[in-house]
Amino acid sequence: MGEEVNILGIxxxxxETAAAVVADGRVIxxxxxxxxxxxxxxxxxxxxxxxxxxxxxKLYPVLSEAIERAGIDKDNIDAVAVANRPGLVVALIIGxxxxxxxxxxWKKPLISINHVHAHLQSAMMDEEQLxxxxxxxxxxxxxxxxYECDTPLDLKxxxxxIDDAAGEAFDxxxxxxxxxxxxxxxxxxxxxxxxxxxxxxxxxxxxxxxxDFSFSGIKTAVLYYCHGQDMKGQDKVPSMNEQEIxxxxxxxxxxxxxVLVAKTKSAADKLDAKTVLLGGGVAANSLLRKALEQMCExxxxxxxxxxxxxxxxNAVMVASLAYYKYKAGQFADLTLEPKARGS
Ligand code: KG4
Ligand code: ZN
Numbered sequence: 001m002g003e004e005v006n007i008l009g010i011x012x013x014x015x016e017t018a019a020a021v022v023a024d025g026r027v028i029x030x031x032x033x034x035x036x037x038x039x040x041x042x043x044x045x046x047x048x049x050x051x052x053x054x055x056x057x058k059l060y061p062v063l064s065e066a067i068e069r070a071g072i073d074k075d076n077i078d079a080v081a082v083a084n085r086p087g088l089v090v091a092l093i094i095g096x097x098x099x100x101x102x103x104x105x106w107k108k109p110l111i112s113i114n115h116v117h118a119h120l121q122s123a124m125m126d127e128e129q130l131x132x133x134x135x136x137x138x139x140x141x142x143x144x145x146x147y148e149c150d151t152p153l154d155l156k157x158x159x160x161x162i163d164d165a166a167g168e169a170f171d172x173x174x175x176x177x178x179x180x181x182x183x184x185x186x187x188x189x190x191x192x193x194x195x196x197x198x199x200x201x202x203x204x205x206x207x208x209x210x211x212d213f214s215f216s217g218i219k220t221a222v223l224y225y226c227h228g229q230d231m232k233g234q235d236k237v238p239s240m241n242e243q244e245i246x247x248x249x250x251x252x253x254x255x256x257x258x259v260l261v262a263k264t265k266s267a268a269d270k271l272d273a274k275t276v277l278l279g280g281g282v283a284a285n286s287l288l289r290k291a292l293e294q295m296c297e298x299x300x301x302x303x304x305x306x307x308x309x310x311x312x313x314n315a316v317m318v319a320s321l322a323y324y325k326y327k328a329g330q331f332a333d334l335t336l337e338p339k340a341r342g343s
Contacts, residue, residue: 005078005326008067008102009319010059012095013087013115014141015039015046017058020315021070021077025323026125030069031316034058037182044175048090055094063098066315074106081111081322083118084332085342086142092338100334111322112332114342116143118317119279121152122306125320131302134275135268137292139260139282141167141182144213145343146267149277152324157343158267159211166256167282169215173222173252177245178237187249188285194243194250199225201255203262211267213259222252253287261291268301277304284311 004023011018015036021029036054040046067073082099084092103110119138124130136147136155144161164172167184174183179190201221204214224230225248226237237245260282268276276296282288283306296303310316325331 005323006070006072006076007079007081007111007319007322007326008077009113009315009317009322010063010080010082010095010099011115011313011315011318012055012059012091013083014091014313015051015054016313017055017062018313018315019059019063019066020319021066021072022316022319022323025320028316029072030066031314032062032066032069033314034062041181044181045171046088048088051088052090052094055091059094059098077106077108079109079111079322079326079331080106081113081318081325082336083115083318084112084336085114085339087115087338087340089338089340096336096338100336104334109326109331110334110336111325111330112336113318113321113325115318116140116145116280116343117152117155118321119306120147120149120155120277121279121321122310122314122317123277123279123283123304124152127304131274133271133273134277135264135271135273136277136279137260137264138280139166139278139288140280141165141171143280143343144215144260146211146263148267148271152321153328153330159213159263160343161213161215162206163214163216164219166213166215166260167280169219169256170282172219176219176223176226176237177248179245179249182281184282184285187253188287190246190249191253191287192246194246194248196250196254198247199251201251203255203259205259205262209266211263213263215256215259218252218255222248253285257285257288257291260288261295264292265295265299268299273301275302275304279306279311281312284308
């Protein structure tokens with residue numbers, strides 16, 4: 001074995017400013033995350049201009065801390081990796097510009113990373129090799145994707161959302177219920193004492209056999225439930241008691257999880273998958289983790305789930321995936337640009 005490969009990862013795709021140093025794709029030497037959730041809370045969602053400015057303010061301290069905590073200096077860093085897509089361009093551009101500057105100044109290779117693919121890496125960091133075929137569900141604030149996954153660099157998109165992402169639905173329903181941003185953890189907390197069968201919200205499966213998702217219908221159903229059909233009534237949420245809110249949260253959460261699990265099962269059945277992977281911010285949801293666990297147990301499939309601290313945005317997943325690109329010689333050049341899209 002040669003020397004270890006240390007990669008500095010940078011992540012600024014949305015509202016977390018993150019940097020990490022990871023050796024050989026799996027040894028986490030440092031991970032620093034500055035969350036902007038508080039800045040966006042009063043708006044009920046991410047405000048791009050505020051996100052961009054906060055990344056500018058936080059990136060230097062976050063980077064310095066990540067390098068210091070890793071106990072290495074620039075000479076021991078073998079490459080600089082950055083998430084350049086998909087995400088908010090005004091946010092991504094801060095990380096991309098910093099990564100390009102460091103790569104140029106330190107004369108290190110630059111590696112571009114697809115943020116959604118990196119989420120999947122969090123679920124397979126500890127695996128030497130996947131038992132194939134493998135199906136991966138990535139559920140975040142911006143994406144709901146199902147992939148067939150052979151290696152960290154070899155992903156085939158099988159299905160995705162045609163409207164809202166799962167996390168986006170959690171965030172929007174939390175706003176409807178006057179619960180704090182980010183909505184996912186708030187809904188999960190509110191749902192704890194709720195009855196998941198209280199309200200039968202729609203579970204959109206689209207046409208038979210489809211591996212695509214749609215979550216805008218359920219969001220509208222919650223809105224109509226709270227404001228009356230076609231939004232013709234008053235907002236009833238302020239006059240609801242805690243139990244009523246808990247019942248709506250639990251019923252919504254269960255409906256979303258039912259759809260996510262059914263679609264993943266359908267993809268896994270189609271491919272006769274031996275392994276199922278779960279990653280992305282919504283993967284932190286305990287009900288989803290448990291439901292997928294049961295599905296996999298019944299079908300004799302191995303489930304690999306991202307550890308909770310690495311479900312939401314972080315730079316470990318960026319530096320970890322970058323290791324495979326490093327080994328494959330897949331480098332970017334200094335013309336690298338941020339991109340809003342990329343699946
Ligand atoms: O992956 P992520 O940090 O950012 C994006 O790439 O979008 O995911 C953030 C999303 C948000 O929509 C948030 O509400 C959701 O993940 N989320 C959750 C939970 N924790 C975070 N959704 C459901 N349950 C949770 N516990
Ligand atoms: Zn993400």
